[in-house]
Amino acid sequence: MKLFDEHNFIQQLSIDCVIFGYKEKELKVLISKVKVELDIYTLPGGFIKQEESIDEAAKRILEERTGLKDIFLEQYRVFGEPFRINHEIFENINSLKKEWLEQGVLDENDIKWLSKRFVSIGYYALVDINKVSPQKGLFDESVDWYNVKELPSMIMDHNKMVQFALETLRLFLDQKLIGFNLLPETFTIREVQELYEAVYDKPFARNNFQKKILDLDVLERLEKKFTGAANKAPYLYRFRN
Amino acid sequence: MKLFDEHNFIQQLSIDCVIFGYKEKELKVLISKVKVELDIYTLPGGFIKQEESIDEAAKRILEERTGLKDIFLEQYRVFGEPFRINHEIFENINSLKKEWLEQGVLDENDIKWLSKRFVSIGYYALVDINKVSPQKGLFDESVDWYNVKELPSMIMDHNKMVQFALETLRLFLDQKLIGFNLLPETFTIREVQELYEAVYDKPFARNNFQKKILDLDVLERLEKKFTGAANKAPYLYRFRN
Incomplete structure (x- = not known):
């Protein structure tokens, strides 16, 4: 053929x-x-x-x-x-x-x-x-x-x-903030950090990372993630195109 | 043919x-x-x-x-x-x-x-x-x-x-500091700034630019450029590979 x-x-x-x-x-x-x-x-x-x-x-x-x-x-x-x-x-x-x-x-x-x-x-x-x-x-x-x-x-x-x-x-x-293409629609900041750690193959300091990502002003904060333990639950975010 | x-x-x-x-x-x-x-x-x-x-x-x-x-x-x-x-x-x-x-x-x-x-x-x-x-x-x-x-x-x-x-x-x-490929062997900081201004098509502030370039620590300072007016003559530099 x-x-x-x-x-x-x-x-x-x-x-x-x-x-x-x-x-x-x-x-x-x-x-x-x-x-x-x-x-x-x-x-x-x-x-x-x-x-x-x-x-x-x-x-x-x-x-x-x-x-x-x-x-x-x-x-x-x-x-x-x-x-x-x-x-x-x-x-x-x-x-x-x-x-x-x-x-x-x-x-x-x-x-x-x-x-x-x-x-x-x-x-x-x-x-x-x-x-x-x-x-x-x-x-x-x-x-x-x-x-x-x-x-x-x-x-x-x-x-x-x-x-x-x-x-x-x-x-x-x-x-170019392209990493969000690898994540599902909603995610926690911790999950973004884990993604960055996987891509760069090295750990990031948690507080610095959180500040850096939020300062980019590209994420929209949604409800808290449902974990069963409401007061410790992290917020979910979405990438704002 | x-x-x-x-x-x-x-x-x-x-x-x-x-x-x-x-x-x-x-x-x-x-x-x-x-x-x-x-x-x-x-x-x-x-x-x-x-x-x-x-x-x-x-x-x-x-x-x-x-x-x-x-x-x-x-x-x-x-x-x-x-x-x-x-x-x-x-x-x-x-x-x-x-x-x-x-x-x-x-x-x-x-x-x-x-x-x-x-x-x-x-x-x-x-x-x-x-x-x-x-x-x-x-x-x-x-x-x-x-x-x-x-x-x-x-x-x-x-x-x-x-x-x-x-x-x-x-x-x-x-x-990647590739711009030095566009310059002759030796140059003044002013000439580097003019090159950057031509590439980006916008002016740079002189003092900031000089500090930024020298802070990169990639230039070797040579003798003063011969201009006839010795005390005002700028230094020549060379890119250190």
Whole structure:
């Protein structure tokens, strides 16, 4: 089955997405396992259709994997080394391609397409993890959230892509207040602090942090969180767009 | 003459460079005029060879235009709208392609190559303008420095590319202290302030600015600048890497 050709897609150019979620005090990344017994892991990715913009392509790829539209999504870096393959996984990929060819999943042209050098545009996305039910891509056997500190070894330079995305997230977390995209609709200040601690991988002093966040004047205070012990319950907040 | 094909270059992917220089209190950008009587202006750009990294390609393109190696150069954004052509210049480009075809500068395959949609990786470079003697590219009739505030209307989305590059420069000027790449080897604090004023397009208070720059602790104080009036002469400084 012919999937790829240059009439439909731009050759040698791909998009890979680092999808960040946050749960149980851990920053997580959505990762596909392509073929269970071969240990081939990848970031969700895809190609750019001739008639769509790169942003539209990234949105399409993300919607396929997360079911979500309108999520925070930005390009952050292009990965363009001529040899982005990591060799320990290379043999596994080649045997997988051969298998797909034999099974008719791909045809000779697809193999030729996939075997060329690719320049990849890295996008990172921030999602409310509770809203996502991860969807398998065409070639995935499973897709799961991994703690950013305990990622499997992925194909190509995908581990490096996550590191650069994390650096970008750290750079803009304060500057552009993008972190609230990772939280549910309402949250306590303590939960914001835990998110910041997960992203920067270091503790913050509680009083300073609370003051700093409230001084930003971007949060709206709501009712107290229901905990059963009313007088000690913290307030809930919402991000005011 | 066949110049472009997919065995040598990656199709539909280009690099465009915003080369910033600084002179006479003005931030300037290096721009090519392709064909004098047609008013076609472009940023210096080119394609990526199959065997080179995108950074190597950008370095090669910059060296061709500036004669400089080892200059400050970074990717900053990908421009990937499906229709990046601006229509007022489109007709001029098409008549120019036809002329080159008739003159044998390009062949039919080159025209086909150039007529496809391109995704372009934007790089920005900071150079000491005194070290550059601008070199014409293959298709240029002239190449010159323009004040960033008085740019001609360029092909495609090249004016937008300059705006994004300028925003990136402003973002990182403080954060990464990259501005010294635009100055000669030695300079006065006043000259640094004038550079900052040109980049941000606004005045800075002299005393505050001097304190802020010196507090960074990245400058080495040298002898006084020779002005003829020894007691009022300002000190020269050098950036300590």
